[in-house]
Amino acid sequence: MSLAPRAVLVRRTTEYEELVARHGTHGQAAFFLRSRGRDVEELADRHHRTRRTLAEVTSAIPPTWRQAQVERADLDRFLFAPEDVVVVVGQDGLVANVAKYLAGQPVLGFDPDPDRNPGVLVRHRPVDAAKLLPSATTAATDELTMVEAVADDTQRLVALNEIYLGAAGHQTARYRLGLEDDGGVVEAQASSGVLIGTGTGATGWLRSVWQERSSGLRLPRPTDERLLWFVREAWPSPATGTSLVAGELSASSRLSLTVESERLIAFGDGMESDAVELTWGQSVRVGVCRERLRLVG
Structure with a gap:
């Protein structure tokens, strides 16, 4: 019996998460950025959009599939399996980061911020996840050199x-x-x-x-x-x-x-x-x- 597909969600730490990790709290991060003429709410808004996209895409994964998540920083230590469907949530560069660790697994890219990202590789919107994911193993793909x-x-x-x-x-x-x-x-x-x-x-x-x-x-x-x-x-x-x-x-x-x-x-x-x-x-x-x-x- 063949294994059910495993959806591997690939994401990277957001700028907001990095700032809060460095400064300890939202307030300290806001003070740091304010002293440099920036508003932390801009980064927080992008962070929340990314989290909402992750939640929406995760909820669209077929219930019979297995699931895993991996951060960009951990890609070199993550073992991808032949039956994986790789689901990237983030910018185009994140697809490039994961590409070299794959061996023919299909990749779906979801763009949480289409107003900022070109969307060359993260081509899809979160709302389309429920339609795209169930057929990802048999869908037509572009074979990128x-x-x-x-x-x-x-x-x-x-x-x-x-x-x-x-x-x-x-x-x-x-x-x-x-x-x-x-x-x-x-x-x-x-x-x-x-x-x-x-x-x-x-x-x-x-x-x-x-x-x-x-x-x-x-x-x-x-x-x-x-x-x-x-x-x-x-x-x-x-x-x-x-x-x-x-x-x-x-x-x-x-x-x-x-x-x-x-x-x-x-x-x-x-x-x-x-x-x-x-x-x-x-x-x-x-x-x-x-x-x-x-x-x-």
Whole structure:
């Protein structure tokens, strides 16, 4: 007999909860913000909207399903099961945060604050939960492309939006960069790091770099099996070049980087606290990930 689905609700601590935890009481948090020209009621209102959304979505879970909740800070310690339906309540970035821990489970995103959030990944309103959840295991999904980085010591990093390779603190990184499907051309570089992004990431950091460069590269769509990459602020010198600073990766191509600094890091989707560390002489290959995020449309 197959197990009933388990609804895993993913949320993050609200700004209001963080303030109250830091200052002890609502009143102390209000005093702290008031001294800086802010009103705690704005944050409290967003907090209460999030709590109401969580309650409404939770009440819509079919009674025969099992349930679990996990905070964003605990995702790396939570074990997702094959029969899970992942229910994200929060901002678009929370879907990206959970994506790398999944292996094909369907994801439903509910937006508690549509006036503030773009709703690219948290596409649904709480009122629709009762209709959407019972059919989530069989519903049509968008298969969103992800990006992966694999180091020569088998460390692996997966991201939905983008992966950054560079120095901690975004200082000068030194490395050798190459395209494996371009005749083995390799260039020594000194830069602020390399950004490799997906079509989903093309609504965020990747797009900002693309736009700043006035790049002629075509931005991918979220379901396209291709990536764009950009070297940030490459520095020309007698020992370093600037000829390989942007490009496209197909599903079968890989960008390779060999570290020539004491320490570089790779992190995904802005989560620098969950970084892969790379030392002198190590190499890492970046390309399209074989897994996809299954987002219920």
